[in-house]
Amino acid sequence: MKKISLFLCLALISFSLLAQRKENKPGYDREKLSAAKIAFITQKLDITPDQAEQFWPLYNAFEDKRRNLLHQLRVISHLDQENLTEEKATQLIQNKIDLQQSLLDLEKSSLNKFTEVLRPKQVYLLQEADRDFVKHLYRVNRKRKTERPKR
Template sequence: MLVPTLNAQNHRNDRHRERRAPDSVCQFHGARNLHNKLKPKKVGYITQELQLTEQEAKDFWPIYDKYEQELMAVRDKHRPKDTTQDGFPQRPDFLNMSNSKAEEMFTNHFKVQKEVLALEEKYFNEMKKAIPVQKVNMLFHVEKRFLTEVIGKNFRDKDKRERRR
């Protein structure tokens, strides 16, 4: 009975490898896929939490989508080139890296943070043309809550499913 199960698992893994794009073509496939999967949940969550009217949503979402695209471009540009099998960035070995590598990572981190801050300022001014400034102010807090509540829940649920196997 165990042999067919192992063969089925191997077959499923082979199909998974075939579907995956080569790293050179789609280095961030896993991260992009997760983003696309969660996008509808994020839109619903933000719309509900900010209590956007139909007109506000119509004016706000095109601006937010541009903001998110630019934000992802900044992060992709600075994302480590080493990725896991699923396309997520490889976790660095902090304790064993050289001082120069650690300095380089911090310099890169600060550079990214400055670019993100500049984007937030730019789009803050754009968004407040579409929705009240109070809702724009709330947006950044709502995004963080979405990350902890919804994405955290997805990973906890995935972890539970994997433990059941």
Template sequence: MKTNKLVLILIFLLSIHSFGQSQMEEKKEQIRTLKVGFITNELALTTDEATKFWPIYNAYDDKQFEIRHQKMKAFKQRMGADLDQMSEKDASSLLAQMENTEDELYQIRKKFVANLKGILPSVKIIKLKKAEDDFNRKLLQQYRNKGPRK
């Protein structure tokens, strides 16, 4: 009898966890769809440009997200400890990791821009940076206006 209850509890917990993940993935996909429309509109991409641009952009965006997510998760774990109690050696190590991550992100962006130069004119590449910033600002503003859901 206890085994049946334990199995039911495990199934319930797993279903809640997977439901939360599917909602998170759905939100991420909604944001990505809005971002695609926004950037396509702001850059006035032609069909040919869009066909070549989006696979490169999506690969770049995924890689950038992956690096930020993994590295920031590691940073948060290390910084979760009392910072006043952190040794100078640990602080130097963490600072070096943070600098390496920033450098890695810079190198990825640099390679991304180099790949775009064969596809888009320089003006559109500059407009891309502005469009990304505008989209992120707009998304943050919408979140602030709605507030966290309870």
């Protein structure tokens, strides 16, 4: 019963965070998205309150660093290709490799930290739960768009 009520709560949060937008601000509410993600992953991995208290600060720090590295990779990928020299291309390739290595190192160290707090099975299922959350948001968004009355 607890899992059903948590799932229903998560569904309502997901619908509301995609449907509601802050005044004059396009996009989504990061706080609601974060709360929905926490609820989704907590339920999916069956994280206890004691585990959650230690895990979520670690996970949030990991996500912030990961988001920063991915942003840097996107910046490199969207540079002006018209004026790209061979030397600059070589430098950008090395920068991409370095950033990808940093991502891998971050994931390795974070998984080790997560294993100190969560059971190994929970850590193993974490990436799948993260992907499932993104899929869930896409489904909710797609459903919301198809249900919207056409003008």
